[in-house]
Amino acid sequence: MEKYDVNLIEAKWQDKWEQDKLYSTPDLNEIDQKNKLYVLPQLPYPSGSGLHVGHAEVYTSCDIYARYKRMEGKKVLQVIGWDSFGLPAENYAIKNNVHPKQTIEKAVENFTYQIKRMGISVDWDRSVGSHEPGFYKWTQWFFLLMYKRNLAYRKEQKVNWCESCKTVLANEQVTDGACERCGTNAEQKLMEQWYLRITEYADRLFEDLDKLDWPAETIKRQKDWIGKSVGAEIEFSIDGSKEVLRVFTTRPDTIFGATFMVIAPEHEIIEQLKEKIQNIDEIRKYASVAAQKTDLERQMNKDKSGVRLNGVEAINPVNGHTIPIFVADYVLSGYGTGAIMSVPAHDERDFEFARKFGLEIIPVISGGSENEAHTGHGILINSDFLDGLEVDQAKNKTIDWLEENERGEAKTTFKLRDWSISRQRFWGAPIPMLYDQNNELQPVDEADLPVLLPDDVDFMPTGRSPLTYSEKFHDGIPEGWRREVDTLDTFMCSSWYYYRYLDPHNSEAFASREALDKFMPVDFYIGGREHVNGHLLYSRFFTKVLYDAGYIDFDEPFTMHRHQGLILGEDNRKMSKRWGNIINPTDVMDRHGADTLRMYEMFMGPLEEDKAWNLDGEKGVFRFVNKIWGLQSKVLADFSSAEQMKEAHRLIKKVGADIEALSFNTSIAKFMEFSNFLSREEKIDLEVWKLYLLVMAPFAPYITEELWHRSGEIGSIHLADWPLYDESLLVESEISIVVQVNGKLRGEVKVAADASPELIKEKARSDENVAKYLAEGEIIKEIYVPGKLVNFVVKS
């Protein structure tokens, strides 16, 4: 038989599938919420270096699932598009003086070629790129929607600024104080920027996480980021002044233990009380030093520093005690009210501060010690009307007291900040806003969208948006008016792209209501765990806004989400040019073909775990592919085998369950076992062979298609039905039962599947080796696990 010519055969089918548009999405009228399946591989940035093996892992796992479900009869929507706006393309353009559009289009072409070659079954007619006017028109539309709903606004604020990229960064784009993209340390800079009021949705974004089928780690990251804290806001009056100090606390129950207060260096009350503060110069000096510290410095040095405000004291509302006030930089101005009541007995930071400054420590919860803050549970003491209560009861009672006496109320705070979306860059969607002759903001009329990005722009960074200098850009607006020249953060594009796939050519809406109702939400979403927190949060936010505006009737976009693990180089290090350990999917396909690439990546280990590439392992999978090829010579149409059929049905059951569980590595192992089984057989039952091809089809679309046709089939295997297994075929007539004595394996007996427990035990006892151990004492207990084992407990 001829050798398996991988590249020839794969190319043949790739062309055929494309001609036949085999993977087109079914028509809307065939689709409903019950039969639809929306499979979404995360939007890639089309980088010049081409597809990465990590991309290949995402696309393969999505594709296996999509193909399997398609064979099961689901109406599948699977599309890949491009996150084609953004900094990397612009930076590349600046460095090499090529227009980003050119770079991107070349990269998209390359990505498309590679993904097609991998045999990923996506509907290419629906593919979109975020840099296309037909796409960013709707990105701009989303901005206007936000603006109209009072969710987009301008304000001057300290922002993260990357000097290297010459642009503003959202908090989510800063990692360890550095720019996520280029690694330059982010600076703080006061600038006027556009923001989205995502904080308005903080509570819903937090609470709705519980209804999602997402990895626990991802849900936790979102929760950490949103940072919900439930507690109370309490008002402390200042002795001899009408000023008040409001604090936020999660522990209102400990209020009787509040022995001092601390305010952030930026707190406005300092200036309001400047006449009374005897050491105002010292305080101002401390504040200005603190202001110069970067976040990183504050993190590095956690030693408590602070200065007491001489001449002013606060009054604890519950007992009227006067307590000192300090300014200290461990209290952050941006969180809560920028001031705290300090309860050193029950808060570690307050404890440390109190120790350092020799302040009073009053325990109000029983069960602590003098040497550390007791932050746990206990019974209230030294607390007047709270004495004897549990912490949770005391919290409620304190809040009731505060509300009755108008000294505070229940309060929830969040760490989440509003999302900064404007960028002083060229390669992004222009913000569709105008400034009129009075410098008042005017939204661009929806009919005038898109606000086109001009081609003839000098995109060298100056710190101001390059669009400032484009004459063409400012054409067509009333005399004396000017356009907003900032562009939108690319996160805006990726927050809604999955809606565009539903209806990519619609010029009236971002997607039709019918398409939205029928396809959404996404059933299966795979993407990386790195850098994804912001994307998921923003997408959820967009979806909730659409829901509130009545465009959709669901409020979470991604029902099910999983991460792929990182694929490491052969040296177990992250793939990088620096280590020279990069594996290029195209090279793998040149060597061994797409089926091997797909199956090897799936075989490496569990989808969600990190795993290292191994060239010998890759070869092993190729060996397996060739083994399948070789088996066809043993297939006979006029031969049937009940034994083979039984194994085939077992295979169908196992693989179906594995795909549902995303346990693709064990499916491949099972395929290998099955081919080992078949290679021991002299002849292969044609029907068994076809079943084998069918279950492998989602994993290895090329070779299965070829062999399917060679076995006499006319249509594509990928349009065939997923085989159903027959449970009755799986029943064994004879089973083997493990025999243990005192929990140790001592033998094995073969019995009829319907043998009685008594018979099995009898047989077990008579096993030669078992009998030896039974003779050592007396059987005091016999355990029989049906179909599995017998264990005799023997005592001598």
Next chain:
RNA sequence: GCUGGGGUGGCGGAAUUGGUAGACGCGCGGGACUUAAAAUCCCGUGGUAGCAAUACCGUGCGGGUUCGAUUCCCGCCCUCAGCACCA
């Protein structure tokens, strides 16, 4: 420091609700084919002892529960990731 993963042969990794630990693949050893090599095929492969049957040990460490623990509980160690003065 807190939170969440994870520690299983030489390596990647398998093991329904506790029930034969090490499936499958790689590597390695031996053999066949070949002038030779590659490729391919066959046999073996957790450790120790033994010709073997078999025995003992073995899932990071120390305890516990159980007839029986990779799996459950308690206390540690290591490692990866996220968060980090958030009141």
